[in-house]
Amino acid sequence: MHIPDNFLSTPVWASLDAASIPAVALLARRASRDLDEARIPLLGVMGAFVFAAQMINFPVGIGTSGHLVGGALLGCMLGPAPAALVMTAIVAIQAFVFQDGGVLALGANVFNMAIAGVLAGYLPIHFWGRTKRRKQAIFAGAFLSVMASASLAMGELLISGIAMPRPLILISMALFAMSAAIEGAITVAVVEAIERLNPRLAQKTHASSGRAIVLLSAAAILLGGVGFLLASSAPDGIQQIGVKLGLAAKTGFHAPLADYSVGLFESSWLRRASAGLAGLLLIYGVCLGAGRWIGRQRSA
Amino acid sequence: MTPLIQVRGLYFQYEDGTRALDGVDFTLEAGETVALFGANGSGKTTFVLHLNGILRGQGEITVCGMPLSKETLPDVRSKIGMVFQDSDEQLFMPTVLEDVAFGPLNLGSTPHEAIHLAEAALEQVGMQHAATKAPYHLSAGEKKRVALAGVLAMHPEILVLDEPNTFLDPPGQSNLVHLLKTLPQAKLIITHDTHFAASLATRAVFFQKGKLVADGSVNEVIQRFNWNYSALPADLRYSAQRRF
């Protein structure tokens, strides 16, 4: 689910970078307000824990084993904003140190896994995490977390014009659903094991999240859901949209490989680039404005 | 002479109600090295964590003439240099130099001054060559020495060491003894190792269930509580070497 560089088309990775930058800045500011710098070692260590935890095998079938992704677990234990910050650090380290995911695509991967993934996973826990239905809430959260990040990644790849025959897309979505279910099972099992081990740890109540986080969580789930539905029902449709919007890379499925298409690209390069830049600034501005608005809502 | 540390009537209770410290009185004079003995969980670590205000209990604590309070905390923490049992928890910065400079920087040194203090402290413990290394690449003994440098850089008057011998092999242990003998500060050493204690300390105290039940010379305390590694019953001692 970590998208490497050169898979997403330029408008897609660039706009996701533009969207992620204010989002991460907002998260960092939110986290530094809730916890002072003394808690930074805890966040770092929890990030290291998630990395290490990904090594442990959970047997799920004959010869198959699953692994923890960790977004929902972190959200449960730390709260959504710190969890998203930790996941951002994890994704960044994975990209730079392990080349797992690209550098230009960092915005996309952070958006999918650290922001949408964590937020989507948090909603059920926010509403039902302290009720009798806690187990189901945690399962649902972990499930949504993986489905949202995977669907978004898939959607981004398709809209970039990556060739994928429909059967393959459907198989992928089915695999995502299986991984999501496994994540749910593992997360529930681990949270319960932590509670048995030391109830004090599991009760580390974080500041109850405001309306803004709940709204964002719902938005994340919707986004993931829309991506999922589109991908499974109309994969060719997404690609067509991508081509029409100019988001898909020029040499697409049916374009002839003649030189003239490259020449076209070259001559309108400057026009395209400036249009693209304007679009980026617009997206960046919208995200920044949204972030400020959210910040004001919270302090009200 | 004013004692360096004076503790009167220290009580401390954990959240679940267990009494960790049950009325402890203690004094440390300049130049002394005191060994703290006691079973695991008897309150030794809990006690020392009160000396620099990491834990707050009831009672009076005075360090270098300053009563322990919120205002005096930074000064007290510069006077007491604490070396914890787990060096990985103590060396938390990316490189050795940054870690040793952490203390001086917190006390207000400029980066330039802090680097000087750090380099001097590293020389004192013989680790000046490791300044740019990451702590992960050091051996247990090297980590312990860097941890010590980290507190020496703050020019403390008192050193507190919590079971410093843990993870050290015999050569590492003897190196540590030699190093500690060169340091002029008063020392409090929590240890189970009676040989280690005997080579460094003149005085020992014994903790039992949160109370200080003995205070005397090292040999007195060891003998009174039979607190010796060779306290194994005679038939078990060296039994592996017996022929059949």
Next chain:
Amino acid sequence: MHHVHLDNWSRGRSPLHRRDPRAKILALIVFLIVLATTPANASLTLGIDAALLIAGILIAGLPLGELLLRAMVVLPFSLTFGLISWLAGDRLRALALIEKSYLSAAAVLLVVGTTSLPALLSGLERLGAPRMLVLVAQFLYRYLFVISEQAQHMRLAARSRQGDPRFHRKGRFRAAAGALAVLFARSYYRAEGIHRAMLARAFTGRFPLLGSLHFRVADGAFLLAAAAFLILVRVQ
């Protein structure tokens, strides 16, 4: 472990090692953008970019073969999608995808191999990354291998006790969850220990940082030269 190689590589003293991390990061971004926007059939451009990378690796004194080998971590992904594109008839795109994603990975390796992670994080912070994020990443990296080693020991211990893997799947699942819970608890207590150690050394509530990066003429020259060369090659 992988990181050990990176740690060793980044200790060199080549001209590349000595450049300010900000210059290297910005040069990397220019390289990646140029690569990403290069059309699939511009093989000359791709070739020159590859040659530039190899030159960089040699100047830095990094082990060429090993680095090129490590860059292959991206291949499973790119080969799969490349194959799909190839079968769909778009051969040029398939090849370009594989080449470009491989070169991107190698470029990142070159930068990370000549810059220690703390320096890289400092550079990112000076370029605008939020301080909180950078500090969290710094601590993450510091304890990454300590905790991973713990996890490996637990894995080994669990496997030593394991019976026939065909049976007791549910039991093994719960055991794995238990192992993670223990790892979580130990990590949490470790964080508490770190906090105590910070307090004991007069932590003021804000991390003091030594780091001073100096952007020198050489760094500026390096960045301008690299960027100019790459853009020229691209626009040809």
